[in-house]
Amino acid sequence: MKIGLVGLPGSGKSTCFRLLTGRQHGGSTSDVAVVEVPDPRTLRIAAIYQSPKIVQPETTFVDLMAVHQGDSSEGEALSLVKVAGDADAFVLVLQCFGELDASGNPLDPAADLETLLLEMALTDLAIVEGRRQRLAKTGTRDPHAHWETEVLEHCETHLSAGGALRDLDLSEEQRKYLRGFSLLTMKPWLVALNVAEEDLVGERAVGARQLAEQRGLPWIIFCAALEAEIEQLPPEERAAFAADYGLVEPGRERLIHAAYRLLEVITFFTGGPTEAHAWTLSAGATAVEAAGRIHTDLEKGFIRAEVISFQDLEEMGSEKSVKEHGRLRVEGRTYVVKDGDILFIRFSR
Ligand SMILES: Nc1nc2c(ncn2[C@@H]2O[C@H](COP(=O)(O)OP(=O)(O)OP(=O)(O)O)[C@@H](O)[C@H]2O)c(=O)[nH]1
Ligand SMILES: [Mg+2]
Incomplete structure (x- = not known):
């Protein structure tokens, strides 16, 4: 931007x-x-996922x-x-x-x-x-x-x-x-x-x-x-x-x-054992477009997005707990990404 x-x-x-x-x-x-432009949520996500690397937008x-x-x-x-x-x-x-x-x-x-x-x-x-x-x-x-x-x-x-x-x-x-x-x-x-x-x-x-x-x-x-x-x-x-x-x-x-x-910029995140990464996206953009922001391979081979909200992760303390509460959502290509979503993209190579 x-x-x-x-x-x-x-x-x-x-x-x-x-x-x-x-x-x-x-x-x-x-x-x-x-x-x-640091987003404080990235730090929380890094702490929860124990990601050694942090990338801010x-x-x-x-x-x-x-x-x-x-x-x-x-x-x-x-x-x-x-x-x-x-x-x-x-x-x-x-x-x-x-x-x-x-x-x-x-x-x-x-x-x-x-x-x-x-x-x-x-x-x-x-x-x-x-x-x-x-x-x-x-x-x-x-x-x-x-x-x-x-x-x-x-x-x-x-x-x-x-x-x-x-x-x-x-x-x-x-x-x-x-x-x-x-x-x-x-x-x-x-x-x-x-x-x-x-x-x-x-x-x-x-x-x-x-x-x-x-x-x-x-x-x-x-x-x-x-x-x-x-x-x-x-x-x-x-x-x-x-x-x-x-x-x-x-x-x-x-x-x-x-x-x-x-x-109308929103921020979504990816988190994991390698890095916690904040990404900016235009409001209204879809899951497949978010995947494309991360990598073109993820866009091309997009299967589905697994989504948890930052708020749930913050409240429940771990991805495991979010899953146990049934708060992990599976979304398709046309899902409109929300500010604070943490996305995990499933894709085929
Ligand atoms: N009091 C006060 N002075 C300011 C403020 N902002 C800028 N200045 C002063 O106004 C002068 C011009 O500021 P600059 O930031 O250089 O303005 P500019 O738009 O870049 O100027 P050009 O590049 O020459 O067009 C400087 O002496 C600043 O210190 C402010 O908020 N309050
Ligand atoms: Mg100037």
Whole structure:
């Protein structure tokens, strides 16, 4: 899973990146880091199965270059899409701290969000228009080119008004076609209201929050600078320091979990004498798809999945006890995997 951080200059993207990855951003261009997102359940499973090795799920974060107002010429648009196009979701970082923004204008997070939404729509617009113009040159007599042109025109109208393509009523076929262009407004976005240490409730972020809600975008409030500082402390000092500020769940976890909810990611597990392994999967994925996450052989030769829930394992203390309580389930290919399922895949080679 890959999450891109976007925002206007100085909004706190690199500070968020440092918070999420524990790493200083290298330079002025984009930077990528893969981080473990530990799930505490993996440790319990490892303890119960006595697995010597533990594998936690990973997420990739990309600190993207700043979005400048009026950037969206086709060239700029393509360069943003080139670095950001394969992200599964975006976090839109908004400056809600300080008095002035990076260009010296008075702080106005709602206006910044408006700008960002518009620039991202215009980025997509440049791509969609580019494609339609190329089609026009080669002629639209071919029925498929005609169909494409119609879809693209429909998108252009919506994007020109600053709309996001994810809100557009499209058929599955149209969606599939558009996915090929890695359009930014097709992907889920989370608005991160980056507030000041002295405004952790986000009074200055109210306008931006309301705008996010109007646009159907989820949001979270946190102070990247403070949270990044907390992450630098020795683990045993973090809780007390955070409590001084009334912070309960660490900002890093809050941000990652919000992104997981946004992406509708669930975690399933495999456990055994070699390793306890946490795997991420899209909500709604089936047992055979989960098997494919583990290994293609398991997907190809899938026979059935034996499933126990983490909660049962935790309560009953061992796989043996779960079986004795009749709580081990045997499921077929189309079983929809649930968050916290521990799977054992039976397969033929
Ligand atoms: N007070 C306060 N300052 C912050 C916060 N987050 C970032 N800053 C400061 O704002 C400045 C810009 O932060 P960066 O994280 O570099 O912002 P950026 O979006 O990466 O900036 P560019 O890459 O230049 O576009 C730095 O001086 C940070 O220390 C915050 O939550 N509170
Ligand atoms: Mg930066």
